[in-house]
Amino acid sequence: MAESILEVEGITLRFGGVTAIHNVSFQVNEGELYSIIGPNGAGKTSIFNTISQVYRPQEGEIRWRGNSIMGEMPDVVANLGIARTFQNIELFPQMTVVENLLLGRHIRMKNNWLSGMLWTPKARREEMENRERVEDIIDFLEIPEWRNHPVALLPYGIQKLVELGRALAMEPELLLLDEPVAGMNLEETEDMARFILDIRRELGIAMIMVEHDMGLVMDIADRIMVLDFGEKIAEGTPEEVQRNPDVIAAYLGSGDLHIGEA
Amino acid sequence: MAFNRPMLRTSYQEDTAIFPTYFQKGAASLFFVVLILLGLGAPIVSSIPSFFLGSTWINPITNMLPLAIAALGINILVGVTGQVSLGHAFFMGVGAYTAVALGGNGDEWQACVPFHQELGLLEQEGQCGLGLPIWIWLPFSGIGAALAGIIVAPAAVKVRGLYLAIVTVGLVFIGLHLGRMLPSIAGDFESGRKWPKLDFRLWKEETPLVSFTEDGKWFGLIHLTEEQKQYFLLIMILGAFMLFAKNLVRSRTGRALQAIRDRDIAAEVMGVPEFNYKRLGFAISSFYAGIGGALWASYNGRMAPVNWSLFLSVDFIAILLIGGAGTVAGTILGTIFVELTPEVVKTFTEWLGEQTASNGPVAWLANILLTEGSGDFGPISTGTVALGWPMSVFYWNLVIYGVLIIAFLIFEPMGLYGIWVKVRNYWKRWPFSY
Ligand SMILES: Nc1ncnc2c1ncn2[C@@H]1O[C@H](COP(=O)(O)OP(=O)(O)OP(=O)(O)O)[C@@H](O)[C@H]1O
Numbered sequence: 001m002a003e004s005i006l007e008v009e010g011i012t013l014r015f016g017g018v019t020a021i022h023n024v025s026f027q028v029n030e031g032e033l034y035s036i037i038g039p040n041g042a043g044k045t046s047i048f049n050t051i052s053q054v055y056r057p058q059e060g061e062i063r064w065r066g067n068s069i070m071g072e073m074p075d076v077v078a079n080l081g082i083a084r085t086f087q088n089i090e091l092f093p094q095m096t097v098v099e100n101l102l103l104g105r106h107i108r109m110k111n112n113w114l115s116g117m118l119w120t121p122k123a124r125r126e127e128m129e130n131r132e133r134v135e136d137i138i139d140f141l142e143i144p145e146w147r148n149h150p151v152a153l154l155p156y157g158i159q160k161l162v163e164l165g166r167a168l169a170m171e172p173e174l175l176l177l178d179e180p181v182a183g184m185n186l187e188e189t190e191d192m193a194r195f196i197l198d199i200r201r202e203l204g205i206a207m208i209m210v211e212h213d214m215g216l217v218m219d220i221a222d223r224i225m226v227l228d229f230g231e232k233i234a235e236g237t238p239e240e241v242q243r244n245p246d247v248i249a250a251y252l253g254s255g256d257l258h259i260g261e262a
Numbered sequence: 263m264a265f266n267r268p269m270l271r272t273s274y275q276e277d278t279a280i281f282p283t284y285f286q287k288g289a290a291s292l293f294f295v296v297l298i299l300l301g302l303g304a305p306i307v308s309s310i311p312s313f314f315l316g317s318t319w320i321n322p323i324t325n326m327l328p329l330a331i332a333a334l335g336i337n338i339l340v341g342v343t344g345q346v347s348l349g350h351a352f353f354m355g356v357g358a359y360t361a362v363a364l365g366g367n368g369d370e371w372q373a374c375v376p377f378h379q380e381l382g383l384l385e386q387e388g389q390c391g392l393g394l395p396i397w398i399w400l401p402f403s404g405i406g407a408a409l410a411g412i413i414v415a416p417a418a419v420k421v422r423g424l425y426l427a428i429v430t431v432g433l434v435f436i437g438l439h440l441g442r443m444l445p446s447i448a449g450d451f452e453s454g455r456k457w458p459k460l461d462f463r464l465w466k467e468e469t470p471l472v473s474f475t476e477d478g479k480w481f482g483l484i485h486l487t488e489e490q491k492q493y494f495l496l497i498m499i500l501g502a503f504m505l506f507a508k509n510l511v512r513s514r515t516g517r518a519l520q521a522i523r524d525r526d527i528a529a530e531v532m533g534v535p536e537f538n539y540k541r542l543g544f545a546i547s548s549f550y551a552g553i554g555g556a557l558w559a560s561y562n563g564r565m566a567p568v569n570w571s572l573f574l575s576v577d578f579i580a581i582l583l584i585g586g587a588g589t590v591a592g593t594i595l596g597t598i599f600v601e602l603t604p605e606v607v608k609t610f611t612e613w614l615g616e617q618t619a620s621n622g623p624v625a626w627l628a629n630i631l632l633t634e635g636s637g638d639f640g641p642i643s644t645g646t647v648a649l650g651w652p653m654s655v656f657y658w659n660l661v662i663y664g665v666l667i668i669a670f671l672i673f674e675p676m677g678l679y680g681i682w683v684k685v686r687n688y689w690k691r692w693p694f695s696y
């Protein structure tokens with residue numbers, strides 16, 4: 001049994017009267033591709049936001065490698081090695097692809113305002129070294145022709161890749177992917193799936209993937225958790241989850257997805 | 263298609279260079295040479311500014327240089343970090359007061375302590391000024407303003423957008439009030455006091471090591487007037503601050519500031535501590551403001567507290583809107599435009615006034631445009647007090663700003679810099695028109 005790196009225990013998150021997450025527990029193991037699925041509004045994105053501490057759950061506990069991260073600032077969580085992408089792309093629109101990825105390198109770099117303003121040899125060397133790391137990622141994602149374009153001008157599919165690249169640039173130990181293939185065509189979806197599998201195989205980064213594309217989830221996930229109305233209704237391998245009557249009921253109820261197609 | 267163009271630059275070093283192409287390097291060098299020739303008063307080169315600004319053109323240009331330093335600061339806060347502030351005049355004032363307290367002429371040091379045993383808090387006797395040399399008062403004017411920025415930051419980062427703008431207006435009024443409360447530092451509220459000169463002394467010796475305020479030979483080489491010396495000094499300081507600003511934007515810290523401007527929550531999730539960086543943005547911006555304010559007051563010699571008013575802050579917002587927020591080049595373009603347009607309009611009106619006496623089409627035009635009394639419907643009034651129609655040059659300047667700011671907001675949000683980029687791209691693609 002692989003070692004667990006992230007443990008979520010009984011978290012409950014309420015917005016006024018709305019309970020977005022209700023008593024949800026799960027854990028993610030080293031190198032695992034864990035997937036969270038569920039109908040719209042089930043609370044998937046909210047779980048990501050509690051892990052990165054953008055939202056503070058009222059109850060429960062979240063532990064990273066055995067230590068609680070409850071109440072930490074989001075930037076502290078990022079420094080621990082947790083990176084993510086966003087459902088509605090959150091790139092820095094006025095910055096270029098290279099600058100966005102270099103921003104991902106922020107936590108791995110040291111030059112500060114003074115060495116930066118003076119452009120000291122050390123700061124310059126660090127900028128160049130990190131630029132090379134960024135170029136590697138750009139090559140890996142096969143987007144070299146876009147490198148110096150402000151991201152606001154890029155097509156949607158490319159923006160999704162840049163967001164993945166920015167998260168990778170952080171050299172995370174856990175990567176949270178919020179609907180990485182939403183809105184993409186078949187070809188783009190296949191490319192993205194290939195990148196995700198490459199990341200897992202070559203870099204061994206653990207991932208949590210929220211996704212509505214059941215074909216993709218059933219294909220590549222190790223384990224799946226199913227949420228409905230903020231509650232965990234099932235967890236298991238793709239086969240187990242597909243056979244679970246509660247899951248089938250939840251999805252039939254929402255008319256949202258067709259598990260049979262997987 | 264521009265997209266498939268191969269990478270022509272060979273290294274990342276070149277990619278991040280301030281002037282990446284040989285053309286840009288050449289243009290920058292040429293510009294530098296022109297600036298030197300201008301300062302030396304070379305005949306052909308300086309005929310251009312003297313056409314627009316009259317024979318004393320070097321004064322408005324030199325006066326603009328410290329303001330350009332302050333403008334670089336507001337650009338770091340508003341253009342780069344995305345925090346709209348109207349408090350810049352306050353931080354300039356803090357810098358200038360620090361300069362005059364440390365470098366000005368005054369009584370015993372007790373006059374600098376805003377407390378008097380009998381009179382109470384904020385009450386002082388005498389005039390504060392320790393007479394220290396420029397290498398002390400100038401850095402500390404920046405540091406003093408930066409500290410003020412750091413103190414204000416915790417309150418400022420709690421509010422966003424329009425609310426931040428309004429809160430920072432409050433700062434300007436606090437500054438004006440303090441200026442009134444502390445006459446031993448700020449001088450008389452209406453007439454002000456004398457600021458330390460731009461001379462370089464090692465300590466408090468009589469004759470400065472390098473004088474910037476007397477005509478004479480420099481290093482035994484070239485004869486320069488006082489105006490020329492100050493022009494060169496301030497242009498060198500401005501050049502250094504432009505370089506620092508440019509370096510900031512192309513390094514780790516500048517990217518973090520821009521990330522906060524573009525999307526603050528995403529920046530935090532990427533590991534950028536939002537509060538620390540917003541505070542840093544305030545500190546650096548205020549540092550620039552302090553240096554700019556101190557140099558501006560020193561160049562002008564005498565400064566009254568009323569100068570650090572909301573009008574000055576608004577000038578800087580106009581600079582960013584007209585020049586193009588976020589870039590060093592745009593900030594400088596905006597400063598040149600906003601600070602020199604009134605001078606150009608003034609020169610033009612004076613010239614017109616002289617033409618009325620002559621004959622021919624110019625005199626005819628001048629007679630139509632100018633009005634002395636309130637009779638002949640000319641739009642520009644030459645009278646000193648003029649409310650309503652015809653308007654004086656001063657009010658025409660305000661109208662010109664207003665119209666320009668609205669025009670830029672609607673047609674070219676990137677300001678003059680945006681226009682420059684478009685022209686440049688057009689010539690790059692020439693002779694292809696797409
Ligand atoms: N900031 C917020 N304020 C109030 N309610 C919120 C907030 N964020 C989420 N919610 C509510 O919490 C619930 C879960 O939302 P969440 O975005 O986590 O769903 P999701 O599973 O990601 O859905 P989708 O598949 O549509 O992305 C919804 O009812 C939503 O309205």
Ligand SMILES: [Mg+2]
Nearest residue numbers: 044045046087
């Ligand atoms: Mg969601």
